[in-house]
Amino acid sequence: MNIRELNTDERPPMELLLVADPSQKLVEEYVTRGQCFVAQESDRIIGVYIFLRTRPETIELVNIAIDENHQGKGIGKQLVNHAIQTAKRLGFKTIEIGTGNSSVGQLALYQKCGFRITGVDRDFFLRHYSEEIFENGIQVVDMIRLSQDL
Numbered sequence: 001m002n003i004r005e006l007n008t009d010e011r012p013p014m015e016l017l018l019v020a021d022p023s024q025k026l027v028e029e030y031v032t033r034g035q036c037f038v039a040q041e042s043d044r045i046i047g048v049y050i051f052l053r054t055r056p057e058t059i060e061l062v063n064i065a066i067d068e069n070h071q072g073k074g075i076g077k078q079l080v081n082h083a084i085q086t087a088k089r090l091g092f093k094t095i096e097i098g099t100g101n102s103s104v105g106q107l108a109l110y111q112k113c114g115f116r117i118t119g120v121d122r123d124f125f126l127r128h129y130s131e132e133i134f135e136n137g138i139q140v141v142d143m144i145r146l147s148q149d150l
Contacts, residue, residue, distance in 0.1 A: 001046070001075070003082045006036040013038065013045045020065035023129055030062050037082065039066075039075055046070045049079050051086070057093040064106075076106075080113045088150045096147040100125060102138035107146075115146035 006012060017027045030052055039047030046067040052060045061083050066075050087095045097115060099106045111117075124143035125133055133140040 001039055001041050001078070003037060003039050003047075003079065006038055012036045013048050016045065016048050016065045016067060017050070017063050019068070020063045022131075022133060026128065027063065034062065037079075037086070039079055041070075047075050047079050049083055051083065054096065057091075058096060059087050059090070059092045059094075060096040060098075062098075076109055077113065080109065084113065084148065084150070093150055094147055095150060096145065098124075098143045098145050100133070100135060100140035101142040101144055102135040102140050103144075104136060107144060110146050113148075115148045117144060118147045119145045121145060 012031045014024075014027065014031075017031065018024065021027050030050055033052060035051040037049050037051070038045045047070065048063070048065050049061055050063045052062050054060045061080070064076060064079055064083075066079075084095060095115075096118075097110055098121070099110070101120075121143035123141060125140045
């Protein structure tokens with residue numbers, strides 16, 4: 001597997017990005033402003049993440065998605081670790097990430113990769129998404145914010 005930045009002449013893998021974030025409008029907005037990295041196996045994109053510069057010396061990892069047929073194989077962890085190393089190489093001092101209150105697997109993964117919970121954006125998903133989202137039998141309501149000093 002190879003992880004690389006998406007070339008400017010390539011289209012972002014929207015179907016994959018929409019797995020992690022169901023809002024086409026929000027995804028299109030941050031894809032335009034951010035840097036897209038993809039995990040590729042042979043000629044097929046099997047994973048993706050997006051970086052957004054948020055403040056001086058701070059970057060946010062806003063979308064991580066793995067193709068359904070490749071989930072559970074450690075690719076998510078490889079992408080998160082790649083993002084951390086890339087952020088360091090680019091000179092950032094802090095990397096941030098947010099996930100839904102019901103995303104128990106992602107919360108565990110991010111903490112295993114060195115992120116710490118820094119706050120809760122209450123009602124984030126109620127304010128920004130017109131339809132209810134459920135995950136693991138729990139309504140996604142709050143955004144759990146995490147960060148890591150680099």
